[in-house]
Amino acid sequence: MGSLFGDTPPDTGPAPRQEHTGALLAVDVGSVHTRAVLIDMAEGVYRLFATAQAPSTGGPPWENIQMGVIHTLEQISAATGRTVLDQSLNLIVPERDDFFGVEHFAATASAGKPIRAVLVGLVPGISLDSARRAAESVYLEVIDTISLADTRSQERQIEAIVQAAPDVIIISGGTDDGAVATVRRMIETVALTCLLLRRSTRVTVIYAGNPALHQEVHATLMEGLGIHTVVTGNVRPGLFSESLEGVQTELAAFYNTQKARSTSGFEEITEWADEAIHPTSHAFGQMITIMGTLERRNVLGIDLGSSATTIAAFRDSRPTLSVFSRLGIGHSLRDALRDIRPEALLRWMAVEADGADQVMDAAMNRWLYPHTIPVTAFDRELTYALAREITRHALHAARQRWKGVPEQGVLSGFDTILLSGATLAQGPHHGWGLLAALDALLPVGVARVLIDPYGLTPAFGALSSISARAVVQAMETAFLDIGTVIAVSGKMRRGDVALRGQVTVSGLTGFRTDFEVPFGSLMVVPLEPGLEAELVLQPRGVTISGLPGGTSRLKIRGGEMGIIIDARGRPWRFPPDGAERREMITGWEQALTRQAGPEPVLRADGSV
Amino acid sequence: MALIYADRVISSSVTIRHEYALPPGSTAQVSIGQRVRALDPLAVNDLSTRYRLINLAEALHAPPEIARDLMRRLEGDMVEKGDEIAARTRFLGRTRVLAPVSGRIAEVTGPYVLIEAEQAHTEVSSPAPGRIIDLDIQSYVSMEMSGTILELAWASGRSVWGTLKVLDTAPSEEANASRITIDHRGSIIVVGSPLTADLIEAGSRAAIKGLIGSSISHRLLPLPDDLTFPVAVTQGFGALPMSPALLPLLAAHDGRDIALNLGIGPHWREKRPEIIIPVESSPPPFQPRNRLAVFSVGDRVRVLQEPWIGGIGTIRHIPGQAYQLQSGLWASGALVETAPRETVFVPFENMEYLG
Structure with a gap:
């Protein structure tokens, strides 16, 4: 299997036995969820052994973060058969053998007041x-x-x-x-x-x-x-x-x-750790830097959290980290709503709302109960409308701090985009988070998109200072490779063909799929993870940033969704008519959240 | 796993312990073991709100290192506007520095004199009758109180103590503001309907002590700065009627003195707003959870999001598998009976445990 975010896998081959540092455990205490991850070696390579998630317990009625942490560690023990807590519920560290304790422990936290x-x-x-x-x-x-x-x-x-x-x-x-x-x-x-x-x-x-x-x-x-x-x-x-x-x-x-x-339980967790507890944002940024450095690529990480949004960029070998404590989709949503007009939310919703009041009241109820999940289609639409607007505001503010990048407009030059946070990475379908990210970031050109379905990026970042090798090897199984986004720039009449293309799968002689993408639409060309293909692109009246004009040929790898063609151009205008706008948004949602597109679907084993 | 994400207290009589973090600069006015009544001061705070800074070296044309020696008043002295606070005599005459405002000389450091011109006196009051069980004179006071507790969804304003007056017998979607009259002066009013601008205005006119409704529109926020009473809701934002299970509970205490306790400090998330209905007896202590718990059949729960937001019911069954919701998400949850013969599937994340 190749690298997650490039064609050239980093030199992280099997570690010699003597380099075995034992099992590594990390937890991240967020405002809503506490997550844990256990990494250990199997057959000479570090792998992700188990993940766990529990409610965070820093707020009432628990008022002690240790409770949520202990619960995740009990889940880790149940899943792996490794006892990590002693009878007094203290972490067993260092490791006693393959079944008791862990060799190293790291923790990150973002919960609580800024x-x-x-x-x-x-x-x-x-x-x-x-x-x-x-x-x-x-x-x-x-x-x-x-x-x-x-x-x-x-x-x-x-x-x-x-x-x-x-x-x-x-x-x-x-x-x-x-x-x-x-x-x-x-x-x-x-x-x-x-x-x-x-x-x-x-x-x-x-x-x-x-x-x-x-x-x-x-x-x-x-x-x-x-x-x-x-x-x-x-x-x-x-x-x-x-x-x-x-x-x-x-x-x-x-x-x-x-x-x-100020936080009960924090000191106890710190005592278990090799180092002080890292702010989640620092560890997230550290991980983006590791990814960028390994692949010598520009990487953008978005962590849309309940209390804050973190934007970490590694661009031209320069890391930047921006945390926006007033831009969260749960605990700090009330602050975020001061900057977001209801109309800005309504424009992204494919279902008809009963006016701005319904939208804002529902958003305020989400602020009241930040751990809740959307049940109705309306709530899902609102959640992703909020995700788009919060991410858009955060990116706009972060770009003011980037050097050599226009402060607004389309976003070019990132080879890899990592999406993290429950809304972006744990939605009903990967397409929901992807669509929200595309709408908020407006990327142009070619970019691979990864998601962090278990919320492990910060934990990995914290562990990287203990064993970078373990983290690099284990993250292959931690992040989900969604696929490659190809986003066109330019304007033309909606419905006219903006792009023709062919996908020829390597190793499956003669297996070729032709496709046409109308301007104003999104299309998914399925290409299973593990497959490699040659992609021929022929833009017509539009351009693809980073590619020469005319026909381009790209080597491309499959992903959970495959190849995502965004032929909506940049920027676009929303139709003034509500019904027309909702129809347009519905079309985009259906394109990314159903496997609509050229049939048949290719599987990694070559079956069709 | 059926983990409980939210746990809210709607109790019968219990003894509860609350710890109140005191605002910076406060000093506790109570002692351990002391019994306090509602509104008794727990701590006072005299923080300066206006300062005047004088650079003596500049004013007296003197080297900074001798400026302090030119002071005619001492640190801590009270001064009136125009009082001489420093002076320097030189061969051409005497240069004086007069107090630009009345106040206290708070600090003299280097060439600077800092005068506290105004002080704001604030008190942290006991929300309800109780007993002091622990304190740190400058940082917190712990109190034990006995009563029925109803935690609320949201509130704004300060804590009050007053007579509960429940105006409705059944939840409704519309409020009639004319029901609030001058007879309700000094009462904490409960309506079973959403709060409206008319209701709040009627409450202001009648000089009520507090207003509790089922819900409130985001449009009414922020509440006017000059609103003299706190506003609270039981369900959330929007136009949600009060849960049929809550209104009778409040109505049963109609006419009693209660505390609408909004905690201390601006970040209400640190302390949920609550109604405390005190009792004279010593009921058993409320046992907060010391571990994360799981939902069980028979648990009473409240639904926190649409489409059944605010509904109170009982868990009748916990299916072993996840269900796909209309949103497309797959979720584990429980079948909750929110009304007789009406059972709905609610994800665990979207309900809170009531007992």
Whole structure:
């Protein structure tokens, strides 16, 4: 079997016996679900042995995340016959033998309230933006910003910060060897604020500005005022250079400390782990980076969660990570709905709604009960309309932080797209999540799409620091390869043929399927996982980003859905007539959620 | 597996324990073992809300390191607007710094003087009669209360204590706002129908203490800032009538003093809104689950999503296999009797355990 996301499998062949590191266990504590995964070696190769899922128990009435974790571990034991918990319900670590305990344990978490942060910097477009980009790598809500552009008096700034009662204040500003006096004044403002804050709340200051002031910051805040202060590398060492890792690492550590302080069960889980508990977003980003590095490809990861949406990109060997704590499809849906108009949701729905009120009230009930699943067709349509709009908003915001990429419009240049989160990856059919992603991301060109049906990406990311080899080998069975999306650009009359093509399956002599795709439609050409084929594409009046004009020939591999042709062009307009619009959306849904398309379906064993 | 994702309390008389996290800067005003009445202060908070910052070095044209020595008042002193707080005498005369506002000198650090100009006094009150069982003077108070508990779906506002007045005998889909009259002043009103702008306005005019309905439209949110009473719903958002199983339960306590307890803090998810109907006796303690539990036949449940949202029923059968829903999802669930001879299939994720 080839690699999940490319034709050249990475060099991760069977590990020599002596490299066997034992069984690896990881859990991810989300707002709604707690998930666990056990990886172990079989026949010299690491494999995914078991996964488990249980309700998260950080909220009422349980108020202790350990309960959900223990339940998933009991499921792992039941599925594998390996006892992982002792009689006191503590993890058996290290491994005693093949049936007792695990050698390593890692955990990630995203559950609970986001960290409240105030950003302090000199210039909004420069150091403050860098600080914001660094801050958006964890579950954090920026409640105020202070900069030279802030017209409030120093007193008003202090009042605002005190009333915001932040958990953390991040100071940036001044390039290396740059401004000192103005940064010093900012530090003074923070110091005065901390004087007041320390009487009522515990605040941490992270300094990531001009290193010339490191000692002064330490002396003023830490030694002078007793404020917990962390000094890290400058987020903006030069006007045109940025270094986010220092702040991101410190924020991950702070997240861990903060959660341990405020979440029952967090400390106990931390004691089992080899390392501190990672923020889920960091581990997700780590995994996207691993995938991109291994294949030397551009990879985009979307994790649509209940409390937050994470967008991780690995593009031109540069990783970026953006977490949007106010854009979730469950716990933070009420915040997300402040930015989403009902009309924006209605346009994606194939069923007729009883006006905007029905849509918004149903969405608010989803916010009230974020663990619930859609039962009716209306709720399914609403769920995927929400998924589209939340992902679209998150991507738009994330793109402002990508370098060398237009801030809006179609999305090109990603070879692989990974979809994660229950809505995108555990829908009634893979086509639902795929369609929502295509509509929200508007990719053009050729991209493979993977989904994470068990929600394991963060757990794998956390385990990668223990054994990258184990993770790389096991993820072959963890992610589901949906297939290859070919999305055309351009405009023409709906219904006219936009693309002709042929699929010739390798190894099945003479087995060829011809197809035509009308403009404005979606089509699935089934090609089972494990099959390889030559795909000939002849666009007519449209283009395919990344391919030369005229006829193109591609080597392509099969997937759960096969080859997905998106001939809707970019961008499209919704018909003003409601019935016509619903008919159009219904057509797209049917194309991706039923195996409609050229018959017959090919199977991996060659049978038809 | 039939795991319980949501667990809501609708209890007969129990003794419950609640821990209230105190807002930053609070100080507890109670002691362990103390009995408290409804609305007794558990903690007080005097947080400054306005500050004035003075840079003495700049104002007095003095080196920062000597600025503190030029102070004429001490840290902690109360000052009136115009009072001299620092001065410097030089050969050309005397330069003075006067207090720009009345307040307290909160901090003197380096060349800076910080004056707290205003303080807001807030209290954290006991929602219902009870006994203090544990506390940390600056971070939390734990209380034990005895009564019937009904957890609600959503609420907005602050906790109140008042007389329960149930206006409806049966759930309905439409509210008649004229039923709320001046006679209801100071009462916590329950209607079996969705809340409307007219109802809320009628409640405002009548100076009621609280309003509980079955549901509320998203259009009414956010509620007006000047609304003086809390608003709560039992079912959710939209135009949902109250569950026929809930209204009689509330009606049975008509005329009693109750607490509409919305918890403390802005994030209501940390604490569900609830009605506490106190009892004098010492009922058995409420036993929260210490493990994840599974649904069983005979469990009372409430449906949380359409098409049977808000319905309360009893699990009659748990099929061994998953069913495909209209949405296309396959789900495990239970057959729930929501009304006599009316049994519906509900996924486990979409119902909450009531007992």
